[in-house]
Amino acid sequence: MGTVVDKLKAKSAVKKTPQDLYVRPSDIPQGLFVACEKCHAAIYQKELDENLRVCPHCQYHFRLNAAERIRVTLDEGSFSELFSKLTSVNPLGMPEYDDKLAKSQALSNMKEAFVGGIGAIDGIQVAFGVLDPFFMMGSMGSVVGEKMTRLVEYATKAKLPLIVFSGSGGARMQEGIFSLMQMAKTSMAVKRHSDAGLLFISVLTDPTTGGVAASFASLGDILIAEQGALIGFAGPRVIKQTIQQDLPEGFQTAEFQLKHGQVDLVAKRRQIKPLLAKLLRLHQPGAMK
Amino acid sequence: MIPKVLIANRGEIAVRIIRACHEMGLTTVAVYSTADKDALHVRLADEAVCIGGAPARESYLNINNVIAAAIATGATMIHPGYGFLSENAQFAEIVERCNIAFVGPSAATMRTMGDKATAKKKARAARVPVLLGSDGTIASLDEGLRVAKQVGFPVMLKAANGGGGRGISIIRSATEFKPIYERTSLEAETNFGNGSLYVEKYIEAPRHIEAQILADKHGNVLFLGERDCSLQRRNQKMIEETPSPLVDVGLRIRMGQAAIRLAKAIKYVNAGTIEFLIDEKGNFYFIEMNSRLQVEHPVTECVTGIDIVKEQIRIAMNQPLALKQNQVKTSGHAIECRVNAEDTDNNFMPMPGKIERLMIPGGPGIRVDTHIYAGYAVPPYYDSLLAKVIAYAPTRREAIDKMRVALRHFVVEGIKTNIDILAYVMENETFIDGRFDTGFITRLLESAK
Numbered sequence: 260m261g262t263v264v265d266k267l268k269a270k271s272a273v274k275k276t277p278q279d280l281y282v283r284p285s286d287i288p289q290g291l292f293v294a295c296e297k298c299h300a301a302i303y304q305k306e307l308d309e310n311l312r313v314c315p316h317c318q319y320h321f322r323l324n325a326a327e328r329i330r331v332t333l334d335e336g337s338f339s340e341l342f343s344k345l346t347s348v349n350p351l352g353m354p355e356y357d358d359k360l361a362k363s364q365a366l367s368n369m370k371e372a373f374v375g376g377i378g379a380i381d382g383i384q385v386a387f388g389v390l391d392p393f394f395m396m397g398s399m400g401s402v403v404g405e406k407m408t409r410l411v412e413y414a415t416k417a418k419l420p421l422i423v424f425s426g427s428g429g430a431r432m433q434e435g436i437f438s439l440m441q442m443a444k445t446s447m448a449v450k451r452h453s454d455a456g457l458l459f460i461s462v463l464t465d466p467t468t469g470g471v472a473a474s475f476a477s478l479g480d481i482l483i484a485e486q487g488a489l490i491g492f493a494g495p496r497v498i499k500q501t502i503q504q505d506l507p508e509g510f511q512t513a514e515f516q517l518k519h520g521q522v523d524l525v526a527k528r529r530q531i532k533p534l535l536a537k538l539l540r541l542h543q544p545g546a547m548k
Numbered sequence: 549m550i551p552k553v554l555i556a557n558r559g560e561i562a563v564r565i566i567r568a569c570h571e572m573g574l575t576t577v578a579v580y581s582t583a584d585k586d587a588l589h590v591r592l593a594d595e596a597v598c599i600g601g602a603p604a605r606e607s608y609l610n611i612n613n614v615i616a617a618a619i620a621t622g623a624t625m626i627h628p629g630y631g632f633l634s635e636n637a638q639f640a641e642i643v644e645r646c647n648i649a650f651v652g653p654s655a656a657t658m659r660t661m662g663d664k665a666t667a668k669k670k671a672r673a674a675r676v677p678v679l680l681g682s683d684g685t686i687a688s689l690d691e692g693l694r695v696a697k698q699v700g701f702p703v704m705l706k707a708a709n710g711g712g713g714r715g716i717s718i719i720r721s722a723t724e725f726k727p728i729y730e731r732t733s734l735e736a737e738t739n740f741g742n743g744s745l746y747v748e749k750y751i752e753a754p755r756h757i758e759a760q761i762l763a764d765k766h767g768n769v770l771f772l773g774e775r776d777c778s779l780q781r782r783n784q785k786m787i788e789e790t791p792s793p794l795v796d797v798g799l800r801i802r803m804g805q806a807a808i809r810l811a812k813a814i815k816y817v818n819a820g821t822i823e824f825l826i827d828e829k830g831n832f833y834f835i836e837m838n839s840r841l842q843v844e845h846p847v848t849e850c851v852t853g854i855d856i857v858k859e860q861i862r863i864a865m866n867q868p869l870a871l872k873q874n875q876v877k878t879s880g881h882a883i884e885c886r887v888n889a890e891d892t893d894n895n896f897m898p899m900p901g902k903i904e905r906l907m908i909p910g911g912p913g914i915r916v917d918t919h920i921y922a923g924y925a926v927p928p929y930y931d932s933l934l935a936k937v938i939a940y941a942p943t944r945r946e947a948i949d950k951m952r953v954a955l956r957h958f959v960v961e962g963i964k965t966n967i968d969i970l971a972y973v974m975e976n977e978t979f980i981d982g983r984f985d986t987g988f989i990t991r992l993l994e995s996a997k
Contacts, residue, residue: 285624287615287646
């Protein structure tokens, strides 16, 4: 039975090629790749970071937390934080609010959704604020409003230009009317900064909506929107349910708002720092001489 | 468990690597594009995974898909071959991070040598001669002229953003400098969107010689001799040989020592090639390092008896090199001709298509590395290399004769090839006398117009 070769093989063992064993189980470690939230392509984490967390395939701009925003916007090591000790309380005794705050604080290693301080862009000193969309959706309660207000007041006093990156769902529901009061308070502070002849550049990132969009974020002398950001007051779903109509294509995107005169320009993330540097230089005393 | 090697490549080199793996008792995984489903490497490997569409960026350059194929098949090692992802540092890094052995240098080394300015700096630090010139781009006409006078005319003006032989001007005297500088800068501005230039010494009629090295993870580095790659058309090598008819023992030793110094300085691991230009006086200058296997590696294998691909795999398995430098003995002469699917009467246009009839040459001293077979359709998506014919004989003259006959016996019907031109070169007096430089093929083809 079988061929001659089969019989030969059955009779005497085939000598195996000697091989030093060098085998490690291969696997893709956790976090090596991330999926794009828009096009779902797998992106090498490091490549995503080097690309300022913009998808290299579809240009989707991942949201940045406050620390990342500071890193990609300000000169390295130039940032020093102000008013960092302010923390929220639960003025209305809202159930679960304390837990939510504690959880956000633990996850983000921050005390509140707003970080403000002094930094430099291409060597030019600025008062810099950023809302972190990962901290309770960057919502504005009394402490966020207070930190923003104090930053603006500091900038006014120190005669510094002000740059604020917004990324927020709006007023913080858990603080009710206290949150709504922050809209007026921050707006008044911005007005005094403006009256002092100082520059305020507001950068609207994904998402800038609700009470933040309806107060200081829309009050910049120059409004820059980051590419693809959702910008509006009420969200598209709420509007659709209210008016019972389909919304136009690209409704409330940065590009839509530019087309309808609500922002001055839309920029890719990589363009924002050079753009800010240029605008700051142009607005320095004597720049136009 | 037997190590499993995924070959992230196609064509003759994938076949070459699969053979080496099988000889070593390793199992292999081929990857292929939809255009390559009938390719030889797919048939020879133990397993094969389709990794995407015909365009290379969808398949052979698609890092995610190659990695996914490796993980899915449980590959423990990836050999990248040449071209495609072989010098992609990010790919090497991801492979390492996935606990897969990469057959090649570390991602960090690849990054260092991939940046021309850094590579040059490293070479200079390792006392390897580099072409004199400006440190980066020149700021002004005056600075350019000053550097040019320092290095001595003739010099080259190169566009910082140029490439592939474009954006280069040659200046032979100080009086020519201003007009040529202005013209080149304007051209660079128009063509590459950046008018900045740098100055480099120009070598008249240079030879292109490269040094093959092997380095293990234990700090041992071997120099396996040089290859003469001067016979090129439009910067594409056509014919390579070793030893170079131009290089004498003294030059070989100096070049080899320089190559070893550089490899040790950058802690190089695996097979690598250091490219030099050689001027008429026999001075050599570092141009770049290729941190991968070279197409023309078989000529070195013939004269040294060392299987470079197997050594690469052993190095990737952390094994120390078995030989010491004084045990590397070379003998004889080897020549390689690259047979391409191209129309030599029509500006060497690539000629994909179906191979109707095929006769592959043979006989003692003839080696043919190829992936083609009768009935195989050459896809239009990749390079046009069909086969490498390697002739090996005790002397250069005998190797040339062997090659001449082998090429005459090489029959490919159905598509056009460059075999006739290669065969002609084997009969050309200047080539046989070994008096050629990098412009030889271009001048030869010009003379036939």
